[in-house]
Amino acid sequence: MSNPLDFTIDKSTKTALINREFDADLSLVWDAFTKQEILDQWWAPAPWSSKTKVMNFEVGGRRFYAMVSPEGQEHWSIQKYSSISPKTNFKFLNAFADENENPQLPGSEWDLTFSEQNGTTKVSVSIYNESLERMEKMIEMGFKEGFTMTMNSLEELLASLKNN
Amino acid sequence: MRRDIFQAIADPTRRAIITLIALQAMTPNAIADNFNTTRQSVSKHLRILTECQLVKQEQQGREIYYSLEIDKMKEIDKWIEQFRRIWETRFNQLDKVLSTIKNKKK
Numbered sequence: 001m002s003n004p005l006d007f008t009i010d011k012s013t014k015t016a017l018i019n020r021e022f023d024a025d026l027s028l029v030w031d032a033f034t035k036q037e038i039l040d041q042w043w044a045p046a047p048w049s050s051k052t053k054v055m056n057f058e059v060g061g062r063r064f065y066a067m068v069s070p071e072g073q074e075h076w077s078i079q080k081y082s083s084i085s086p087k088t089n090f091k092f093l094n095a096f097a098d099e100n101e102n103p104q105l106p107g108s109e110w111d112l113t114f115s116e117q118n119g120t121t122k123v124s125v126s127i128y129n130e131s132l133e134r135m136e137k138m139i140e141m142g143f144k145e146g147f148t149m150t151m152n153s154l155e156e157l158l159a160s161l162k163n164n
Numbered sequence: 165m166r167r168d169i170f171q172a173i174a175d176p177t178r179r180a181i182i183t184l185i186a187l188q189a190m191t192p193n194a195i196a197d198n199f200n201t202t203r204q205s206v207s208k209h210l211r212i213l214t215e216c217q218l219v220k221q222e223q224q225g226r227e228i229y230y231s232l233e234i235d236k237m238k239e240i241d242k243w244i245e246q247f248r249r250i251w252e253t254r255f256n257q258l259d260k261v262l263s264t265i266k267n268k269k270k
Contacts, residue, residue: 032262
């Protein structure tokens with residue numbers, strides 16, 4: 001059983017709030033969010049995959065990555081780190097981009113907070129968007145196809161990934 | 165100009181109008197009575213809501229009644245549900261990655 005996802009959209013503040021607990025210690029969860037080799041293993045919802053081209057996890061640094069569709073179509077984004085408090089919090093500005101790293105502004109502002117209690121790590125993500133229309137676009141940007149597959153085949157895929 | 169449901173619900177007065185007419189069909193005057201604003205301003209909001217197809221108008225005698233298009237409201241729920249599922253899938257994947265790494269360390 002996976003831990004429940006607490007997901008709310010506050011339309012008045014144009015913010016999406018996502019809370020989730022993980023059965024792992026803080027250092028490991030922090031690494032999973034901040035190291036490219038781990039991030040690329042889970043960031044893209046299957047059957048999409050995540051491909052990071054550049055990542056310097058430091059204030060002023062960036063992650064330039066693509067969500068790759070099963071057909072090989074690439075949707076690029078830039079995440080520019082604006083603040084990092086190790087193992088506690090980091091913030092970035094996310095913008096869609098083309099393959100040459102030209103951003104489409106305005107982007108969305110992400111704020112991620114981490115805390116550990118008794119070996120369980122809680123992650124809180126808040127995503128602020130200037131317009132709700134842009135939030136809608138976040139969905140339209142390629143994810144729809146990914147979710148037409150049934151949850152069953154998704155489970156199978158994850159199981160096979162785990163066995164590799 | 166493109167109008168969509170997210171534009172409709174982006175404004176607090178329009179959200180309040182939606183809540184009001186969800187309960188019963190109302191005339192523009194009856195709606196305006198609930199707000200500290202001009203009748204023109206309410207008309208403007210009703211026009212936007214109509215353009216977004218979130219409300220429908222019905223003529224009863226000399227009065228026009230506005231009511232909510234329930235099916236259109238459901239589209240918003242559907243969109244939020246999709247967004248939610250992305251995060252659910254993403255974090256379930258992270259669970260597997262974390263447990264794989266933990267097992268390797270042992």
